[in-house]
Amino acid sequence: MIQKYRNQFNQNFTEEKYKKFIKALEKDYQPIPFRVAETPIFIPQELREKLIAAGEEIIALIKQDNFKELTQKSIPSEWNVPNETAHPHFLTFDYGLCKDEKGEVTPMLIEMQGFPSLYGFQSHLAKTYKEEFELDQNLSPYFNGLDETSYFNLLREVLIGDYQAHEVALMDIDAPNQKTAIDFLVTAKKIGIKILSLSDIKQVGKKLFYKENGNQIQLKRIYNRLIFDEIGENTTVFKTSFDPREELDIEWITHPNWFYRISKYTMPFLKSKFVPETRFLNTIESIPTDLENYVLKPLFSFAGMGVIIDVSETDIKTVKDPENWILQRKVTYEPIIQALDAGVKAEIRMMYLWPEGGEPKLCINLSRLSRGKMIGVRYNADFDWVGGTVGLME
Numbered sequence: 001m002i003q004k005y006r007n008q009f010n011q012n013f014t015e016e017k018y019k020k021f022i023k024a025l026e027k028d029y030q031p032i033p034f035r036v037a038e039t040p041i042f043i044p045q046e047l048r049e050k051l052i053a054a055g056e057e058i059i060a061l062i063k064q065d066n067f068k069e070l071t072q073k074s075i076p077s078e079w080n081v082p083n084e085t086a087h088p089h090f091l092t093f094d095y096g097l098c099k100d101e102k103g104e105v106t107p108m109l110i111e112m113q114g115f116p117s118l119y120g121f122q123s124h125l126a127k128t129y130k131e132e133f134e135l136d137q138n139l140s141p142y143f144n145g146l147d148e149t150s151y152f153n154l155l156r157e158v159l160i161g162d163y164q165a166h167e168v169a170l171m172d173i174d175a176p177n178q179k180t181a182i183d184f185l186v187t188a189k190k191i192g193i194k195i196l197s198l199s200d201i202k203q204v205g206k207k208l209f210y211k212e213n214g215n216q217i218q219l220k221r222i223y224n225r226l227i228f229d230e231i232g233e234n235t236t237v238f239k240t241s242f243d244p245r246e247e248l249d250i251e252w253i254t255h256p257n258w259f260y261r262i263s264k265y266t267m268p269f270l271k272s273k274f275v276p277e278t279r280f281l282n283t284i285e286s287i288p289t290d291l292e293n294y295v296l297k298p299l300f301s302f303a304g305m306g307v308i309i310d311v312s313e314t315d316i317k318t319v320k321d322p323e324n325w326i327l328q329r330k331v332t333y334e335p336i337i338q339a340l341d342a343g344v345k346a347e348i349r350m351m352y353l354w355p356e357g358g359e360p361k362l363c364i365n366l367s368r369l370s371r372g373k374m375i376g377v378r379y380n381a382d383f384d385w386v387g388g389t390v391g392l393m394e
Helices: 003-012 015-026 045-062 121-132 148-160 181-191 257-261 264-269 313-317
Strands: 090-099 105-113 168-172 194-197 202-204 207-212 215-219 221-224 251-253 278-280 294-298 325-329 343-353 361-370 387-389
Touching: 015 121, 045 090, 045 105, 045 264, 045 343, 105 264, 121 148, 121 181, 121 361, 121 387, 148 181, 148 221, 148 343, 148 361, 168 181, 181 194, 194 207, 257 264, 264 278, 264 325
Parallel strands: 168 194, 168 221, 221 251
Antiparallel strands: 090 105, 090 343, 202 207, 207 215, 278 325, 294 325, 343 361, 361 387
16 A cells, blocks of 8 residues: 555544544435445555456456357346346446465455446545545546546436436435435436436336426436345335336436346456456366365345355255356455554455446446455444545555
8 A cells, every 4th residue: 555645644543533524424415324434545556557457357358249148147037127238337346455475465356246336425435535634635536537527527428428317317226215325415416317216217108207396207217226136026116116127218327237247147257367266156066175265155146145255065065056156266355454553454346437339447446444254334343444435546
């Protein structure tokens, strides 16, 4: 990490500053239900270059002519949505920060998604860190020469395209009560689109509408934040709204099928020094003798649910649908972020935008700090200097 910024930050840190920072972060929005870390990450140039290189390797696979053929089985038949787009509009790649055989910090791919992340909130978070902790103005969360203005211009292009803002809505099953609602609010404020719950949208023929001030307004595009895993088998929620799996006169940003195509399912196809050995469970002929070095993951799970860290032969043999599981070599996170008392582990999510007719562009990042056995808020509830944060670079 960039040592001069880490030293300055830790020397000047106080609990009072942190509380003031959280208050500033929530101002004009609402209380944040997830933990925000005390500190940003200061990403050095060498790590930045490795993160960029790792992403380019993954994107090369996604852009292969046969990628849809490779990943066709990733889409559950009951959740296959028609009119799939040629490419996703969002790519997010999660890397654990580790050390290689030379002792150098290196990223290792943990998870990937063709689904949006906190594209609005991360900009707001970085700006608030810089203001409240009086950080160097040359520090930035953006890549490819972007700044706050050009970043939101690109996000607006991806989300709205040639439509009017009122014809586009951010949709989730119960949008106002999602843990990530602050991201929805920042996005709506910056871009001008509506925030709608599934129940706010009604179907007439093949068209979708919402009501505002007594007027019925047709939706042309949906910025989709709805994860089908959260619905599960409770598809009755569609009866009072609409069923996304029907033929509809709507554009998806991004199309729901990409959530499955670019996911843990993709990882066995990647061969890279930045990707841990990953195999579909049904392709393994002999169980490794060093299972303590592996983790067992269901392909279709949400927020780390169902992951088995301490794997046994029994765990593997009792899996009833091995084609829906992967066995992955464990990634050892290094506690390289220096808190006031000890080192803390970190994960960095690289976030891309892929406009229509354009190329995927690395834009911003999201980071998470952890002292627990797993990265994620639910696994770090009793610690400080953990939680959601952002990487800043010179």
